Amino acid sequence: SLIAPLLTAWVKAGEKDYQAAIAALAPLKSAAGLGMIYDLHEGFIHELAGNTESAAASYLAAMVRNERFLRAVEALGTLYERTGRSAEAKKLLTTVLSIDNTYLHAKRTLFLLRE
Secondary structure: OOHHHHHHHHHHHHOOOHHHHHHHOHHHHOOOOOHHHHHHHHHHHHHHOOOHHHHHHHHHHHHHHOOOOHHHHHHHHHHHHHOOOHHHHHHHHHHHHHHOOOOHHHHHHHHHHHO
16 A cells, blocks of 8 residues: 555654654565556655755665656756755756657756756
């Protein structure tokens, strides 16, 4: 099931028990087709906890599972931008657009980064 682990994880994250929140996501990690959802939410929780490097690693893991997982690309790109890593954000978005240039959000974000 997708919903129970996510709800439990976010309740724990709301209580600032970040380790328990990530542990609650564990059933998603090995479930068919849900590993990238695990990675994405693990990244969100790491980011909420202030662990930006761990968050970036989680977003990258989601992208390794599916290079077209736009939400992970978006999460990583905005994390880079918020943490002063604009060059890495531009490189990421340029790379994604070279794979598939139909990502309108990525195009818009890249345009804004160039300003």
